[in-house]
Amino acid sequence: xxxxxxLATLAALGLAGTAGAEIxxxxxxxxxxxxxxxxxxxxxxxxxxxxxxxxxxxxxxxxIALTLYDDGGDPNKARTFATRLxxxxxxxxxxxxxxxxxxxxxxxxxxxxxxxxxxxxxxxEIIDPVKEWVFKTPHTDRMACQKIFxxxxxxxxxxxxxxxxxxxxGASMRAQCLEVVGDYGIEVLAxxxxxxxxxxxxxQLTNIKNTAGVQAVLxxxxxxxxxxxxxxxRQLAIDLPLYQSHGVASKGFIDLAGPEAAEGVRLPGTALxxxxxxxxxxxxxxxxxxxxxxxxxxxxxxxxTFGGYAHDAFAILVDALTRAGSAEPEAIRDAIEQTAGLAGxxxxxxxxxxxxxxxxxxxxxxLEIKDGAWTLVQ
Amino acid sequence: MTTKRxxxxxxxxxxxxSPFFFPSNYYYxxxxxxxxxxxxxxxxxxLIGYAGQISLGHAGFAGIGGYACALAxxxxxxxxxxxxxxxxxxxxxxxxxxxxxxxxxKGYYLAVATLGLGILVSMVLANExxxxxxxxxxxxxxxxxxDLLEAxxxxxxxxxxxxxxxGLVLVIGAWVALNLYDSPTGRALRALHGSEIxxxxxxIDVARLKLQAFVISAIYASLSGSLLALQNKFITPDVxxxxxxxxxxxxxxxxxxxxxxxxxxxxxxxxxxxQVLTVFQEYEQILLGxxxxxxxxxxxxxxxxxILRALRGKDK
Numbered sequence: 001x002x003x004x005x006x007l008a009t010l011a012a013l014g015l016a017g018t019a020g021a022e023i024x025x026x027x028x029x030x031x032x033x034x035x036x037x038x039x040x041x042x043x044x045x046x047x048x049x050x051x052x053x054x055x056x057x058x059x060x061x062x063x064i065a066l067t068l069y070d071d072g073g074d075p076n077k078a079r080t081f082a083t084r085l086x087x088x089x090x091x092x093x094x095x096x097x098x099x100x101x102x103x104x105x106x107x108x109x110x111x112x113x114x115x116x117x118x119x120x121x122x123x124x125e126i127i128d129p130v131k132e133w134v135f136k137t138p139h140t141d142r143m144a145c146q147k148i149f150x151x152x153x154x155x156x157x158x159x160x161x162x163x164x165x166x167x168x169x170g171a172s173m174r175a176q177c178l179e180v181v182g183d184y185g186i187e188v189l190a191x192x193x194x195x196x197x198x199x200x201x202x203x204q205l206t207n208i209k210n211t212a213g214v215q216a217v218l219x220x221x222x223x224x225x226x227x228x229x230x231x232x233x234r235q236l237a238i239d240l241p242l243y244q245s246h247g248v249a250s251k252g253f254i255d256l257a258g259p260e261a262a263e264g265v266r267l268p269g270t271a272l273x274x275x276x277x278x279x280x281x282x283x284x285x286x287x288x289x290x291x292x293x294x295x296x297x298x299x300x301x302x303x304x305t306f307g308g309y310a311h312d313a314f315a316i317l318v319d320a321l322t323r324a325g326s327a328e329p330e331a332i333r334d335a336i337e338q339t340a341g342l343a344g345x346x347x348x349x350x351x352x353x354x355x356x357x358x359x360x361x362x363x364x365x366x367l368e369i370k371d372g373a374w375t376l377v378q
Numbered sequence: 379m380t381t382k383r384x385x386x387x388x389x390x391x392x393x394x395x396s397p398f399f400f401p402s403n404y405y406y407x408x409x410x411x412x413x414x415x416x417x418x419x420x421x422x423x424x425l426i427g428y429a430g431q432i433s434l435g436h437a438g439f440a441g442i443g444g445y446a447c448a449l450a451x452x453x454x455x456x457x458x459x460x461x462x463x464x465x466x467x468x469x470x471x472x473x474x475x476x477x478x479x480x481x482x483x484k485g486y487y488l489a490v491a492t493l494g495l496g497i498l499v500s501m502v503l504a505n506e507x508x509x510x511x512x513x514x515x516x517x518x519x520x521x522x523x524x525d526l527l528e529a530x531x532x533x534x535x536x537x538x539x540x541x542x543x544x545g546l547v548l549v550i551g552a553w554v555a556l557n558l559y560d561s562p563t564g565r566a567l568r569a570l571h572g573s574e575i576x577x578x579x580x581x582i583d584v585a586r587l588k589l590q591a592f593v594i595s596a597i598y599a600s601l602s603g604s605l606l607a608l609q610n611k612f613i614t615p616d617v618x619x620x621x622x623x624x625x626x627x628x629x630x631x632x633x634x635x636x637x638x639x640x641x642x643x644x645x646x647x648x649x650x651x652x653q654v655l656t657v658f659q660e661y662e663q664i665l666l667g668x669x670x671x672x673x674x675x676x677x678x679x680x681x682x683x684x685i686l687r688a689l690r691g692k693d694k
Contacts, residue, residue: 072662074616075515075610075612075613075614075616076411076606076610076616076617077652079610079612080407080408080411080653083403083404083407083537084404084407084653086404087402087403087404087407087537088401088402088404088405099514100514100515101513101514101515101612101614101616104514104515104517104612105515105610105612105614107612108610108611108612112535112536123514125514166504166505166512166513167513168512168513168514171505171507171512171513171514172512172514175507175512
């Protein structure tokens with residue numbers, strides 16, 4: 001009996017000890033599986049940032065303990081891991097949901113348990129309508145469409161052809177683009193699609209080429225599809241401007257498509273890709289430069305836009321934890337909602353009760369590929 | 379006879395007693411996933427274990443069941459519970475339409491046909507975005523049963539409710555499957571599993587029986603898909619994916635495809651494994667393949683029957 005009491009006391013002490021010394025946050029991202037190229041940089045970024053923060057003394061003197069799960073891009077697993085984070089690991093906030101499906105599966109868990117959740121996925125449904133406990137860092141697909149159409153409008157383009165991937169990203173962005181295209185007085189004359197693993201898009205592009213009146217081509221999609229489209233586009237010698245989406249805003253795209261084929265391709269991207277080209281007084285410049293340097297030093301490769309989403313999510317959370325001065329989920333949620341003027345890699349974030357994304361179109365930069373490198377379109 | 383009672387008793391005890399050992403609510407979630415998978419695998423027992431047929435596309439039926447719960451309430455105004463039944467009916471009808479011509483042939487043609495069917499269903503779910511909202515998935519309305527329980531004073535968390543509800547459905551599913559086993563149909567099925575020619579000569583309508591087993595197992599898969607969609611309140615085309623079909627077969631084969639309890643055992647192992655070995659996510663598919671190969675080579679009856687035999691010390 002005595003031993004038992006002693007053990008219980010010891011256990012209680014141990015628990016109290018850990019609870020006082022660390023803030024537990026959880027993450028579930030798609031480190032492996034079909035969305036690994038998104039989830040892998042996200043996981044690496046989170047690990048790197050937690051390590052750095054703890055080495056610097058943590059938040060208000062408390063260390064951060066990160067529990068990271070790999071859901072393999074399976075929404076059902078993402079939900080299970082979210083439940084595990086909430087119920088078993090007793091975290092105070094969740095970052096993750098690499099794909100829209102995974103994020104949407106985590107939302108009911110976060111809402112039920114009243115734990116703040118910062119999503120890393122693109123779709124607008126995640127924050128529209130606004131959900132009390134859900135925030136997100138990436139631009140919505142709709143904003144990418146609007147940015148592209150704005151640029152087209154400025155170029156005097158009013159009739160376009162579209163070729164979209166049928167994967168989640170491409171399908172969702174295509175739908176969003178078609179919804180807002182009318183606002184810019186632009187007409188979609190051809191609307192083609194391709195499977196995410198197709199190796200040749202010449203038939204679809206020929207259809208677009210043969211459609212009279214098309215002034216530019218837009219390709220919503222990510223993964224290898226857009227590079228194939230870009231290559232085929234040049235092979236068919238289609239003499240029109242080609243617009244890609246933010247889904248391919250990484251060096252990998254230029255390498256895969258080849259610098260010659262990618263020459264002149266325009267796409268909306270984040271400040272992350274063009275850190276050194278930003279004006280010196282740009283509030284995002286120091287954040288972006290520091291992140292790129294640290295990531296490069298830690299992993300020996302350039303970070304991608306997607307790692308940037310995780311960077312921003314963690315920065316928002318740390319900022320909120322610091323201001324809240326407490327690790328109660330309720331206090332953290334309120335503090336996240338009051339985030340103001342926080343410069344991230346994606347944009348300068350100012351949250352409100354009506355806006356759980358926190359920035360507008362201006363956060364996007366219109367980029368053009370020249371000689372195999374990114375340039376800013378002024 | 380006694381096996382039936384023993385099996386049901388064991389299942390019921392597992393469902394009711396396990397929560398006493400749960401350190402947190404999270405284990406209810408894992409438990410309910412085991413029961414949901416267990417239900418689908420019970421269907422596989424009827425198809426593989428009783429009728430000796432293989433299906434590589436049962437996730438397609440789970441997809442139909444799941445999406446029925448998402449779509450029917452919105453478009454047809456059906457209650458989600460009724461939508462699950464509608465999904466089961468559609469799955470059954472589809473299985474019948476596909477199985478009828480295929481199952482007249484001898485051999486494993488069903489595997490090929492269902493392989494195509496499963497991929498087709500998952501492609502339709504992913505590509506027909508106007509209806510299914512595409513690969514990003516779609517919300518599923520609440521079943522509303524938990525609120526009803528709350529109104530009569532039984533206050534369960536969401537995870538707890540789904541644990542007990544899926545457990546109940548699994549026990550009912552097992553009961554039906556076990557009854558089938560002892561029925562004339564079940565005997566006939568086992569006869570044709572043993573030797574199709576012998577079964578035919580004693581006057582068994584082989585094609586019709588196989589078709590029955592296929593349709594019933596499709597309904598099981600469909601209901602498991604519905605249960606999953608309803609408890610997640612969200613569903614994506616992943617549920618109908620090829621790997622999910624393979625998982626179902628592996629669970630059944632691993633645990634022991636001849637017995638309901640064995641299949642449940644297989645579902646338990648393969649559902650909890652990824653949770654225990656979270657670091658091995660990358661190798662999960664390799665592990666699945668390895669487990670299936672080893673089972674086929676060393677324990678052709680599955681884990682549970684092989685262990686039981688070893689315990690009894692019986693020779694062959």
